[in-house]
Amino acid sequence: MVTGYPRFFIHKSIQALSTDIVAKYCRPGESGMPSAMLFPTKRTAQRCVDFIRERAEPFTVTELSILRLVLDPTKEFAEPLRTISPSISAVIFPERLFPIAKQYWQHSGAGVSSRRAEFCHGLFRDDLLVLDDRPPSPRPPQLNKLRRGPKRYQRTASIDETKGAGTNGRPSPPAEELADDLESSRFLEERFGRNLDVSLVENAKSAIRRRIAGVLTTDLDLASKSLPVMESNARGVSNLQEHDIYLTPCGMNAIFTTHQALLKARKPEKSINFGFPYVDTLKILQKFGPGAIFYGHGSSADLDDLEARLKAGERFLGLFCEFPGNPLLSCPDLIRIRQLADTYDFAVVVDETVGNFVNVNVLPFADVVVSSLTKIFSGDCNVMGGSLILNPSGRYYSALKAAMGEGVFEDTYWAEDVVFMERNSRDFVTRIDRVNANAEAICAVLEAHPLVSKVYYPKCNESRSNYEACRLPKGGYGGLLSCTLETQAHAIAFHDALETAKGPSLGTNFTLTSPYVILAHYHELDWVAGYGVDPSLIRISVGLENNLSELFAKALKAAEAVQ
Incomplete structure (x- = not known):
């Protein structure tokens, strides 16, 4: 994979x-030319440095540093900047410490987005992004306004227009004209036939939060319409406010931030990872605190064991689980988990990415609900994002709120990413309805075929009653399912013949099929098999296509031909 x-x-x-930052500001050290990893704030970068220092050889930590680049303070800039x-x-x-730095990047999800990097790279090339500790240079008397800037701010045309063209296809005006006309740099981008003023980014964030709360389900023009009032019973809890919903650069960063908030708000203890997890959730709990205990089956027997530990006096920071889990789509018993949490004083954190908040409502059972907006909430697979919701009725609400406000949470969600996420999510509810129907149809095709040994889907899993306890009246069973076939050869034939896109993500508007276990757990196949996860499992993220049942039936025919 490249x-x-x-x-x-x-x-x-x-x-x-x-590469360009290193080339401009760094010199070769004892270990050769250094590398750089980019973060949006100094605080997020410092956490990376601390992570590396804890794991690197002592003699290398002296070569760690942070360079902060900001807008040149000697120049005036247009208001959008x-x-x-x-x-x-x-x-x-x-450079030899890259594997350690990469662990922090992957687990925390705190790195810069590609759009931020592209935008800042334009400023960097134009010498408008400089070290924040550079001594101020005398301002040239003739330089009173911005003469140059990133290309997307040098014209009011769509970012999709021909490169170098201005409004109505005319060439972009020279930089001198732009400096005299700040109006030309007012717009972040143009799409769907209308401009979006940068000043509306905060409205876009508000719209996203209210969609997450379930109070905004229709399209709206951010420039002309007021947003719906948050209802007192949004998400099934009283007094949920917009400020209880936090937006993060990606879903994993929502989990990372939640864990950091719990460590700050409560006495640091081990956490519980309940149910077979997405790769990085367990890594976060293991590497960024006192550690974790792992219940990979997420079963009633696991809850019995946990309860025995609690009765014996063990105490925990919080229990992290997915609803449903990925890739087995089983659902933990949130009712019993909530009862144990109330009795033995630990927080409950539920990742609802796969279930999604159109189908299920898990907030009444959780202290914090996290989600990856990158998936079906966006659907277009062209932007990342995450969210976390603090339950205002939760025991730890005040302590978590204080921790979030004391530096655990920073609003680093890049403005352009916000714009794309808000627009992509406008038809979220209608897309979910269609994906639910498609997934149920595929499930029926797979269950009826003799070569399919097992289908994993909330509707047909042994844990269906746990799902039903949280399913909304109009909710479906989601757009993710997995299956195993009689033999690995059958699975290979089925996968290769299936005429869908092949890839390891989920929640796209088009169907994605992948040998998920091989991709996600290639170096630990025996370990995952111990938790009932077949290495030949095929995971299917269902999209919006019209002919999916036919495609799956055709692929099963190819599996039948295997001798």
């Missing part, structure tokens, strides 16, 4: 800016 999901493969635009506050904090480290 590229992939941005937490696993650092985007080439980010790599390009890293000041509003979005473009900045980069580069962690500089010896």
Whole structure:
């Protein structure tokens, strides 16, 4: 694989800016030319440095540093640039420490987005992004306004227009004209036939939060319409307010931030990872605190064992689980978990990415609900995002709220990413309805075929009653399912014949099929098999296509031909 999901493969635009920063500001050290990893703030960069120092050889930590790049304070800038506050904090480290730095990047999800990197790279090339500790230089008397800037701010035309063209296809005006006309740099981008003023980014964030709360389900023009009032019983809890919903750069960063908030708000203790997890959730709990105990089956027997530990006096920071889990789509018993949490004083954190908040409502059972907006909430697979919701009725609400306000949470969600996420999510509810129907149809095809040994889907799993306890009246069973076939040869034939896109993500508007276990757990196949996860499992993220049942029936025919 030469590229992939941005937490696993650092985007080439980010790599390009890293290379140029190193070339301009760094000299070779004892270990050769250093490398850089880019973060949006100095605080997030410092956490990376601390992570590396804890794991690197002592003699290398002296070669760690942070370079913070900000808008040149000697120049005046158009209001949009000041509003979005473009900045980069580069962690500089010896190249041999890249594997350690990459762990932090992957687990925390705190790195810069590709759009931020591209935007800041334009400023960097134009000498408008400088070290924040550079001594102020005398301002040239003739330089009173911005003469140059990133290309997308040098015209009011769509970012999709022909490169170099201005409004109505005319060439972009010279920089001198732009400096005299700040109006030309007012717009972040143009799409769907209308401009979006940068000043509306905060409204876009508000719209996203209210969609997450379930009070905004229709399209709206952010420039002309007021947003719906938050209802007192949104998400099934009283007094949920918009400020209880936090937006993060990606879903994993929502989990990371929640864990950091719990460590700050409560006495640090081990956490519980309940149910077979997505790769990085367990890594976060293991590497960024006192550690974790792992209940990979997420079964009633596991809850019995946990309860015995609690009765014996063990105490925990919080229990982290997915609803449903990925890739087995089983659901933990949130009712019993909530009862144990109330009795033995631990927080409950539920990742609802796969279930999603159109189908299920898990907030009444949780202290914090996290989700990856990158998936079906966006659907277009062109932007990342995450969210976390603090339950205002939760025991730890006040302590978590205080921790979030004391530096655990920073609003680093890049303005352009917000714009795309808000627009992508406008038809979220209608897309979910269609995906639910498609997934149920595929499930029926798979269950009826004799070569399919097992289908994993909330509707047909043994844990269905746990799902039903949280399913909304109009909710379906989601757009993710997995299956195993009689033999590995059958699975290979089925996968290769299936005429869908092949890839390891989920929640796209088109169907994605992948040998998920091989991709996600290639070096630990025996370990995952111990938790009932077949290495030949095929995971299917269902999209919006019309002919999916036919495609799956055709692929099963190919499996039948295997001798």
